[in-house]
Amino acid sequence: MTGVYLVGIGATKIDEHWERPLRDLMLEASLKALRDAGLSKRDVEAIFVGNMSSGYLQGQEHLGSLLATWLGVPGVAANKVEAACGSGGAAFHNAFLAVKSGLYDCVLAVGVEKLTDATTPDATSALIMAEDQEYVAFAGFSFVALNALVYKAYMKKYGAKQEDIALFAVHDHKYAVNNPLAQYPRAVTLEEVLSSPMVADPLRLLESAPLGDGAAAALLCSEKKLKEVEKDVVIEVVGSALATDVLSLHDRADLTTLSATVKASRKAYAMAGIEPKDVDVLEVHDAFTVLGVIHLEDLGFAEKGAGWKLLKEGQLEKDGDLPTNTMGGLKARGHPVGATGIYQIYDIAVQLRGEAGKNQVDGAEVGLAQNVGGVGGTVSVNILKRVR
């Protein structure tokens, strides 16, 4: 079976792109990825577009054909992949399967979402579609409120303090400063985070990923196609796994762990033949500070209840034991829902290539990206390795 290689990456700045339609954002990211790989659009054989809410928010479905059209490659295979906030990672996994199947040698995985030129209530309505409309949304829950429940349960169970967990936002913003694509490239203090408006008790505004628009693209190819790519650095996708959990929090025995993260990561580690300690650079889906902490535990980097200690001890810094969200994470790079999973791949690739500038992690060879749909209803874990 062929290896799968990441040969090109591209992304727009995450921003409020009111003047740019979905197609425009997808196109910029895709063309950048092709240029980055030194390949032509005519090399693309299949496209998977990760997106959650284009139908509801923009009145536009059929993004696969839309992108194929505007990229100038009608004819290629294409479809949209949706797994709520985990759509990007799921699209990447499907693209991985497409290359692995032997049917396609060059596949584009694109993530795109526009949240900000919808009115705010619309984005809130769109996001709760990640959970159960008939049992949860109907009862009045917003997506933020569900995560606030998780936050409370975590603090209660493990005696962790909000000021320790909220540090995740400070961490992300510190690194976003040097990321030209970040939505909020400015530092924040813990005091600012803890005194920002309450969104859903105990979650503060600055503990929550912002609404943003953006697109990112990753170009994958087979061993055969790799021979046509002239790059000094070669990155292989050595592990790719997707797992689900019961959709709703009320069906779970424990609110403080996402079993889909545990399942997907163990599968991906086994496929890659690595252990957590082999990961040099990490991207976790910290849509809310407490989620970032929980992910560190579920991925196997800390005991349950102890994830926040890695943060507090500085182990997540670029020169720490586990450099994490080194380009700003969901909180500060931004979180254009269906695109986020591909932005994470982008940020890992930047590190493995040694192109992260001031945020560079020395000698990073293995990177892991974890992307979450809903409150863990779906989780993808993709592991990249610099092989040359």
Add this chain to the structure above:
Amino acid sequence: MTGVYLVGIGATKIDEHWERPLRDLMLEASLKALRDAGLSKRDVEAIFVGNMSSGYLQGQEHLGSLLATWLGVPGVAANKVEAACGSGGAAFHNAFLAVKSGLYDCVLAVGVEKLTDATTPDATSALIMAEDQEYVAFAGFSFVALNALVYKAYMKKYGAKQEDIALFAVHDHKYAVNNPLAQYPRAVTLEEVLSSPMVADPLRLLESAPLGDGAAAALLCSEKKLKEVEKDVVIEVVGSALATDVLSLHDRADLTTLSATVKASRKAYAMAGIEPKDVDVLEVHDAFTVLGVIHLEDLGFAEKGAGWKLLKEGQLEKDGDLPTNTMGGLKARGHPVGATGIYQIYDIAVQLRGEAGKNQVDGAEVGLAQNVGGVGGTVSVNILKRVR
């Protein structure tokens, strides 16, 4: 590389299922497919759900995790696949890739859509999202109107008459009578079709597929997994291809051909090692009568402009040269958008197994299903063969 086998099928009746939520329909189809295969839910490793408009019409996304939850298999890989009205066929193709990749041995492809408990204007708004919202929907086009344009262009270019093309509806309804899952199992006459209300000149109501709700499921497995399945008849997926065209009619040189059908079918024929003449039973995506005729041509069964002759000469009958839509097609079996591609697989399988009752095509061994997204923006062609 492993072969891919269709070992289980299941579907709900297509109807106005006002009292049943999406999950319920998906679940019925999935459990039927598992029971049909003699496998357990614990055998399922991945799920691909084809659906177009659950976010817009039901306020529910994340259908992969939703189905995994209600099927009682949280943990498996799952995502939703969207390619407008071609979502089902695209989900089937992705499921095919997943087995082919060697990463999954048992994969469920499910299609689901609920159109009728939305108000009619909402379904119309949902369907036009298959085309370009910003250039086409914005100009006032409905999806039906676009197909009416194709109809006019076809009649003008080839001098075909509406009474010959409209026969497709009569054909479909005749076969739906013996299909217990069909939405409209009753015969109609050509006179009834041609005197039914005009929807968009020249398209008549009875030339247009109805709005309906339903779900269908297909269980695919690898050679390895096939050994656990005890079935007398074994069906292999010998060809599976997906292709796109430019999304919008205004960008095409010729309105009377869908180039994505030509591309996908030629690729699928080559993969299967067959020619059009080897197809024993055919399912075409006749969302509108004229589309059915055009598909016959684009798939290679007739010269351009001559598709309607096959229909008029009776070649599409179950004892003709090219038995087509033998369980009622989109017009009479029904067209629950994102589910249709899987219903087509279901109907082909019923024929290849010799379980089509009064509609049985004698000795059918090779079947082809063509599923279309938008007005040909995406087309999938899947070829099934009875190998035992």
